[in-house]
Amino acid sequence: MIKGLALLSFCFLAGMWCGSLLGSSLGIDANVGGVGFAMIFFLLLKEASVKKGLWNGEFAFGIEFWNKLYIPIVIAMAASLNVKSALSSGLLALLAGLLPVLLAFWVFKVLIKKLGTS
Amino acid sequence: MEELHQVLGKNGLIFAFFVVGLLTYGADVISKKVFDSKIPGSALAIFLALGMGYLGGLIADGEQGLSDLPLFEGLSVLGGGMFRDFAIVATAAGASFLLIRKSGWIGFISLILGIGVFFLAGVALAWMMGYRDAVSLCTLGAGACTYIVGPVTGGALGASSEVIALSIATGVVKTIAVTILTPLLAKKIGLESPGSAMAFGGIMGTSSGVAAGLAATDPALVPYGAVTATFYTGLGCLVCPSLFYLILSTLLGA
Numbered sequence: 001m002i003k004g005l006a007l008l009s010f011c012f013l014a015g016m017w018c019g020s021l022l023g024s025s026l027g028i029d030a031n032v033g034g035v036g037f038a039m040i041f042f043l044l045l046k047e048a049s050v051k052k053g054l055w056n057g058e059f060a061f062g063i064e065f066w067n068k069l070y071i072p073i074v075i076a077m078a079a080s081l082n083v084k085s086a087l088s089s090g091l092l093a094l095l096a097g098l099l100p101v102l103l104a105f106w107v108f109k110v111l112i113k114k115l116g117t118s
Numbered sequence: 119m120e121e122l123h124q125v126l127g128k129n130g131l132i133f134a135f136f137v138v139g140l141l142t143y144g145a146d147v148i149s150k151k152v153f154d155s156k157i158p159g160s161a162l163a164i165f166l167a168l169g170m171g172y173l174g175g176l177i178a179d180g181e182q183g184l185s186d187l188p189l190f191e192g193l194s195v196l197g198g199g200m201f202r203d204f205a206i207v208a209t210a211a212g213a214s215f216l217l218i219r220k221s222g223w224i225g226f227i228s229l230i231l232g233i234g235v236f237f238l239a240g241v242a243l244a245w246m247m248g249y250r251d252a253v254s255l256c257t258l259g260a261g262a263c264t265y266i267v268g269p270v271t272g273g274a275l276g277a278s279s280e281v282i283a284l285s286i287a288t289g290v291v292k293t294i295a296v297t298i299l300t301p302l303l304a305k306k307i308g309l310e311s312p313g314s315a316m317a318f319g320g321i322m323g324t325s326s327g328v329a330a331g332l333a334a335t336d337p338a339l340v341p342y343g344a345v346t347a348t349f350y351t352g353l354g355c356l357v358c359p360s361l362f363y364l365i366l367s368t369l370l371g372a
Contacts, residue, residue: 012207035356069201071160075167080182095247
């Protein structure tokens with residue numbers, strides 16, 4: 001379990017490091033795409049450890065746990081944000097949540113027509 | 119009673135597990151009983167949590183929602199940036215290069231299109247509502263992608279708590295909209311084959327919304343939509359705070 005978790009931690013830290021290196025090289029004080037880099041490292045190392053036969057149930061459990069925890073974390077985060085002042089722009093959340101979806105349905109229709117359903 | 123308060127105060131993170139678990143259970147029950155499982159329990163739970171954050175803000179008059187109340191401080195630990203980013207990286211466990219090859223170029227095109235469309239539309243709407251700084255615009259555009267990409271982007275760029283809350287709310291509205299509209303519009307837009315379901319997952323992106331919407335359309339399509347949707351959030355977390363932010367801040371000249 002802890003070996004899987006250690007692999008995940010390694011990828012996370014390496015990704016964050018890349019993110020902040022990229023951030024400072026661009027001259028912005030922010031972590032630029034660290035999560036994305038970490039995911040790429042993790043995918044690569046996951047592939048490698050599957051090949052080496054390291055990836056078994058016990059190993060994967062340490063990662064699976066965090067995978068499953070992500071919705072609960074988002075729930076906790078949602079409850080600890082400044083929702084009160086965000087509500088004054090609640091209309092934006094409604095519009096920005098709904099209108100792009102309608103647009104995307106249209107884009108999908110056009111794409112499928114162009115490609116022909118395969 | 120005082121002893122209980124002490125215990126809960128000292129073990130904030132553990133208490134947060136309990137609170138979130140309870141909330142999730144309640145949301146699942148409501149999803150089943152009231153909405154006939156048509157709205158995903160997770161989207162409902164996030165929505166309820168936003169409601170609790172609002173109540174917390176009213177009572178404590180602070181900037182961190184419910185976690186401004188000493189009793190609920192643990193929520194800001196569980197929902198803090200470190201755990202959040204770590205758990206998101208762990209979600210990549212469900213993906214693999216085999217899946218990427220399987221979804222192929224139709225998946226790739228639809229992912230690029232999907233993230234582009236939602237981000238641009240989100241930024242445009244935020245602009246119309248009066249937001250002018252690159253950080254807020256980028257966070258809100260990312261929120262239009264999913265309720266994960268929004269806070270990850272906002273956290274990385276240092277957006278305000280208010281804007282991050284707004285980006286999550288936007289993502290939740292999107293999930294619910296996709297869930298409800300997919301079965302209604304499926305026939306009209308030609309969503310009926312595994313190939314089209316893959317493209318659909320890539321364009322819409324919200325995993326829970328796509329899965330729930332496809333399940334209501336045709337359960338056989340769910341795995342195909344899920345394949346591409348899995349990559350949407352990861353790709354969004356990569357490009358929104360980096361490439362898209364750079365483009366935005368260059369355009370705004372800041």
